[in-house]
Amino acid sequence: MTKTNEAPHASGGPYGAFAYVYDRLMADMPYGEWLGWLDAYWSARGGRPSDVVDLGCGTGTLAIPLAREGSRVTGVDLSADMIEVARRKEAAVRSELAVPGELEWVVGDMREWRAPAPVDAVVSLCDCLNYLTEEADVARAFGSAFAALKPGGAFLFDMHHPNQLDAYMANEPFCHDDEEASYIWTCELDEETSTIAHRLTFFVRGADGRYDRSVETHRQRVYSEATIRKLLADAGFSGIETYADFTFDPIDDDETTRMFFAATKR
Incomplete structure (x- = not known):
């Protein structure tokens, strides 16, 4: 039996109810590879930054x-x-492990958020920036990142290559099913705008044994490498480097x- 419901305190909209099951359903995401890429980048350039902003941090x-x-x-x-x-x-x-660094959590829009003091690095991974479906919004996010950085600071991020849209469409629908939670994930591509809509229908087992059903639609747009390079340069960044697939x-x-x-703020 299913019933339609939201997770307790869910605000609605993308990553509303889904937030409370995100880690369970996305456990196979390559988080270790993202962290490894950051570590390799920083190790080659003198070491880990003291102050970092994670834009689109999700569940942390x-x-x-x-x-x-x-x-x-x-x-x-x-x-x-x-x-x-x-x-x-x-x-x-923190109840089980040592966490020497401080953490602050901010509900904010990456296009508008401002750091209270300049930081050494801004990161945005897990294709967060692809959720900005207008070039003007990407430009605003880049401007915010530039403003947050100290001189010499780096903005590190990833975005889907246009090839990823073909991969989504070739492999959808995506499904996950276990006794506690399940989802069906379908995709609809708009080739004219290079935008893809992800429709997620997920079911979470409640304490009473019934399943709560929720539906969310997430939209992403892909951009060419050349477009992103130009937007970074327009925001003031220099020393722009590009790499492929966690390498x-x-x-x-x-x-x-x-x-x-x-991209570096000189």
Whole structure:
């Protein structure tokens, strides 16, 4: 039996109810590879930054390990529900493990948020920036990142390559099913705008044995490497580097599915 319901205190909208089951249903995401890429980048350039802003931090799965390594981390996310889950996760981790770095959680828009003091690094991973479906909004987010950085600071992020849209459409629908939670994830592509709509229908087993059903639609847009380079330069960044798929190899427009960018504020 199913019933339609939201998770307790869910605010609605993308990453509303979904926030409370996100970690369970997305456990196979390559978080270790994202953290490994950051560590390799920083190690090659003198070491880990002291102050980091994580834009689109979600449930804190990357921000918390960065704080465990000693950085002061500010996690920013548009979803109050994701931030609530991140706070709970931080408390659970601190109850069992040493977390030398400070953590601050902020409900905010990456296009508008301003750091109270300049930081050494801004990161935005897990294709968060693809949720900005207008170039003007990407430009605003880049401007915010630039404003937050100290001179010499780096903005590190990833975005889907246009090839990823083909991969989504070739492999959808995506499904997960276990006794506690399940989802069906379908995709609809608008080739004219290079935008994809992800429709997630998920079911979570409640304490009474019944399943709560929720539906969310998330939209992402892909941009070319050249477009992102231009927007970064327009925001004031220099020394722009691009890499492919968790490596430091150049982007291959035939093979790459995830582009990594590193841009410096001089």
